Amino acid sequence: MGVEVRTEGVTKSFGSQRIWQDVSITLPSGEVSALLGPSGTGKSVFLKSLIGLLRPERGSIFIDGTDIMTCSNKELYEIRKLFGVLFQDGALFGSMNLYDNIAFPLREHTKKTESEIRRVVMEKLELTGLLGAENKLPGEISGGMRKRAGLARALVLDPQIILVDEPDSGLDPVRTSYLAQLLLNINAQIDATILIVTHNINLARTVPDNIGMLFRRQLVMFGPREVLLTSEEPVVKQFLNGRMIGPIGMSEEKDEAQMAREQALVDAGHHHGGAEEIEGIIAQMKAEPGMPARQAVFRRQARVREIIHTLPHAAQVAIQESLSESDDTLVMRLAATRVSSGME
Numbered sequence: 001m002g003v004e005v006r007t008e009g010v011t012k013s014f015g016s017q018r019i020w021q022d023v024s025i026t027l028p029s030g031e032v033s034a035l036l037g038p039s040g041t042g043k044s045v046f047l048k049s050l051i052g053l054l055r056p057e058r059g060s061i062f063i064d065g066t067d068i069m070t071c072s073n074k075e076l077y078e079i080r081k082l083f084g085v086l087f088q089d090g091a092l093f094g095s096m097n098l099y100d101n102i103a104f105p106l107r108e109h110t111k112k113t114e115s116e117i118r119r120v121v122m123e124k125l126e127l128t129g130l131l132g133a134e135n136k137l138p139g140e141i142s143g144g145m146r147k148r149a150g151l152a153r154a155l156v157l158d159p160q161i162i163l164v165d166e167p168d169s170g171l172d173p174v175r176t177s178y179l180a181q182l183l184l185n186i187n188a189q190i191d192a193t194i195l196i197v198t199h200n201i202n203l204a205r206t207v208p209d210n211i212g213m214l215f216r217r218q219l220v221m222f223g224p225r226e227v228l229l230t231s232e233e234p235v236v237k238q239f240l241n242g243r244m245i246g247p248i249g250m251s252e253e254k255d256e257a258q259m260a261r262e263q264a265l266v267d268a269g270h271h272h273g274g275a276e277e278i279e280g281i282i283a284q285m286k287a288e289p290g291m292p293a294r295q296a297v298f299r300r301q302a303r304v305r306e307i308i309h310t311l312p313h314a315a316q317v318a319i320q321e322s323l324s325e326s327d328d329t330l331v332m333r334l335a336a337t338r339v340s341s342g343m344e
């Protein structure tokens with residue numbers, strides 16, 4: 001199972017520019033979480049901080065219980081091996097073909113023989129639908145293929161934590177859904193803790209078990225998906241519906257006068273930019289049939305049953321509905337198993 005990632009009161013600035021402050025978040029082991037936020041709110045900076053590529057000036061970052069803010073370089077080196085990271089552009093070496101790109105971490109960090117390396121690389125190429133493309137250079141393939149190659153490379157060291165930076169950037173909506181499906185399948189297969197950083201609304205609504213949002217240098221909220229998806233917070237509603245009306249502006253900050261001017265325009269019939277208002281919750285994508293059951297689903301159910309009384313009412317109702325649906329599914333599955341095994 002993947003390991004827990006927990007930050008406590010982390011604060012990051014570049015010079016006098018504060019990016020975010022006092023961010024405390026727990027990514028439950030083996031579950032898929034997403035961190036949303038408008039452009040420039042520091043989502044990528046957060047992701048890089050988790051792996052120790054950037055160093056916040058305050059706070060703690062516990063990876064499987066070890067604080068990477070205070071641990072030795074040797075410990076940090078070992079901890080980094082737990083991670084697989086898919087950067088926005090795949091971060092492939094342009095002069096190496098896909099095979100060598102994907103083999104790179106194995107050659108750098110393990111003593112595997114070339115034939116063992118070949119077995120792992122071919123397995124990951126197959127998993128990401130890239131068999132046959134191994135001799136191509138990154139510049140010769142589409143953006144979607146580069147993403148999948150980046151994912152294949154992120155998987156070769158059997159990571160327990162997978163960080164994914166904007167999986168949809170440069171991809172059309174269909175390819176984004178395929179990549180989302182691939183991430184859920186991988187979660188079902190290896191039970192890794194996954195954090196997706198994104199501003200893609202569809203991904204946010206359909207993929208993660210847990211969702212958080214960064215805005216105005218704060219973590220606005222983080223919790224089971226039902227909490228954010230039923231939230232009445234203006235910033236969350238605006239973001240999830242992609243409209244101009246609300247606290248998020250072109251350069252993030254928007255003052256009261258600007259908000260009033262925009263509201264007046266919309267009241268007068270001007271389009272707010274959002275394509276549709278979605279109320280409530282869209283069903284979560286599942287791992288494909290034939291995959292192992294996602295263990296995260298069962299763990300999350302047990303977890304939310306424990307904390308449900310602490311959540312807002314709308315989230316409680318949505319969680320109750322999803323729990324009773326999954327209880328019904330379980331009863332049906334058990335009944336089907338009994339019938340097929342001749343127990344009834």
Ligand SMILES: Nc1ncnc2c1ncn2[C@@H]1O[C@H](COP(=O)(O)OP(=O)(O)OP(=O)(O)O)[C@@H](O)[C@H]1O
Pocket residue numbers: 014019037038039040041042043044045046199
């Ligand atoms: N190494 C760096 N040095 C100085 N400033 C940086 C550095 N990295 C990021 N920043 C700044 O931190 C802020 C947050 O950047 P970041 O890329 O994390 O935002 P983001 O939320 O991921 O945005 P997007 O969704 O557009 O990718 C930006 O203002 C950026 O200029």
